[in-house]
Amino acid sequence: MIQNTLLTWKGDMEFETELNGHQLIIDASPEVGGHNRGPRPKALMLTALAGCTGMDVISILGKMKIVPEEFNVSVDGHLTEEHPKYYELMHIIYEFKGDDLPIDKLKKAIELSQDKYCGVSALYKKAIKLTYEIKLL
Amino acid sequence: MIQNTLLTWKGDMEFETELNGHQLIIDASPEVGGHNRGPRPKALMLTALAGCTGMDVISILGKMKIVPEEFNVSVDGHLTEEHPKYYELMHIIYEFKGDDLPIDKLKKAIELSQDKYCGVSALYKKAIKLTYEIKLL
Numbered sequence: 001m002i003q004n005t006l007l008t009w010k011g012d013m014e015f016e017t018e019l020n021g022h023q024l025i026i027d028a029s030p031e032v033g034g035h036n037r038g039p040r041p042k043a044l045m046l047t048a049l050a051g052c053t054g055m056d057v058i059s060i061l062g063k064m065k066i067v068p069e070e071f072n073v074s075v076d077g078h079l080t081e082e083h084p085k086y087y088e089l090m091h092i093i094y095e096f097k098g099d100d101l102p103i104d105k106l107k108k109a110i111e112l113s114q115d116k117y118c119g120v121s122a123l124y125k126k127a128i129k130l131t132y133e134i135k136l137l
Numbered sequence: 138m139i140q141n142t143l144l145t146w147k148g149d150m151e152f153e154t155e156l157n158g159h160q161l162i163i164d165a166s167p168e169v170g171g172h173n174r175g176p177r178p179k180a181l182m183l184t185a186l187a188g189c190t191g192m193d194v195i196s197i198l199g200k201m202k203i204v205p206e207e208f209n210v211s212v213d214g215h216l217t218e219e220h221p222k223y224y225e226l227m228h229i230i231y232e233f234k235g236d237d238l239p240i241d242k243l244k245k246a247i248e249l250s251q252d253k254y255c256g257v258s259a260l261y262k263k264a265i266k267l268t269y270e271i272k273l274l
Contacts, residue, residue, distance in 0.1 A: 001216045003224075005183035009208035013192050017184055019176035020166075026188040029157075033196065039156035041188025042256055044181045046142035047154055051163040051178025055150050059170065071146040079138045079256070086256035087140075119179055119216070119223035127263035 014038070042087075045124075046075040049090060052120040056113035057094065057106075064105050070097035070137065089129045097137035106134060151175070179224075182261075183212040186227060189257040193250035194231065194243075201242050207234035207274060226266045234274035243271060 007015040013028035014037055026041050028034025054073040061067070072095040077087035094110055110132065114121055124130055144152040150165035151174050163178050165171025191210040198204070209232040214224035231247055247269065251258055261267055 003180055003183065003214045003216065004211060005180060005187050005214075006209060006211045007184070007187040007191050009191065009195060009205075009210075013196065015188055015191050015210070017187070019180055019184060020173060022162075022176050024161075024176065024184065025159075026184065026192075028192055033199075034192075036157060039159050039161065041185045041192065043140055043142060043156050044185040044188070045257060045260070046140065047144070047156060047161065047163065048178045048181040048185065050142050050144040050154070051152055051181070054144050054146065054152050055163075055165055055171075055178065058146060059150065062170075068146075072143060073146075073152070074141060074143045077140045077142075079140065084254055084256045084259035086259040117221055119221045120182060122221035122223040123182070123261070123264050126265070127260050 042085075043077075045087065046077045046090065049092070049118075049120045049124060050075045053092065053110075053113045053118045056117045057109045060109040060112055061105070064109070066102065066105055066109075068096045068098040068101060071095065087128060089131070090124060092130070092132035093135055094132065095135045095137055101136065103134070103136070110134065179222075180214075182224065183214045183227065186229070186255075186257045186261065187212045190229065190247075190250045190255045193254045194246045197246040197249055198242070201246070203239065203242055203246075205233045205235040205238060208232065224265060226268070227261060229267070229269035230272055231269065232272045232274055238273065240271070240273070247271065 013034035025038030027037040050073040074093040076091045078089040150171035162175030164174040187210040211230040213228045215226040
């Protein structure tokens with residue numbers, strides 16, 4: 001299957017696209033000629049990873065009849081110093097809040113996402129180091 | 138430098154984040170339990186690439202005093218058939234419209250982005266095949 005994104009230049013550093021029917025503006029910071037009318041593109045790589053594995057985990061937990069009170073997915077991306085500046089390490093923190101959450105099942109859901117389902121992780125892991133941890137709030 | 142994204146679960150398959158001060162909702166399609174309140178996460182990988190290289194190219198062309206009338210960046214992502222479903226090939230199409238655009242300089246700007254500046258390309262190229270072409274409208 002082929003998926004597509006089409007960005008249209010709007011002037012200066014601003015680009016516009018429509019993804020699954022939702023408008024998305026990408027822009028640079030004023031320091032490099034942008035107007036911050038939208039997020040920076042590179043950081044969307046981290047959002048893609050957090051969203052992909054977050055959806056896997058909450059979906060797998062739902063099938064196990066486990067519903068956390070709160071659930072956050074945080075991704076730190078460590079950039080290289082030299083051009084091209086890319087994330088050479090990404091670290092995911094899965095944060096759960098809830099009474100009597102079974103840690104073994106949380107771990108199982110995360111492992112299934114990381115090893116079997118998350119196509120964003122699968123690509124990044126071929127290129128860079130990807131680590132994760134679980135935090136109970 | 139470390140950059141971060143934090144996604145907060147909003148129920149079902151919906152997650153919310155704030156990137157550079159802009160709210161972004163990620164959601165799944167109704168077929169897998171979502172409500173399409175925002176784009177799918179994986180496709181953001183393509184938007185990240187298009188935005189990163191698009192900003193490079195328009196910025197480099199600006200320094201060369203070249204301003205196209207129109208400029209679009211399209212990225213096709215070819216997904217694997219089996220889980221984990223990831224983009225095994227990405228193809229970028231740089232579309233330019235304008236009178237007497239110097240093709241050699243357009244090519245130069247794209248090469249600089251692909252070889253030197255675009256940190257999204259740099260990571261993807263370590264993992265998968267990345268190709269591109271130029272179209273004059």
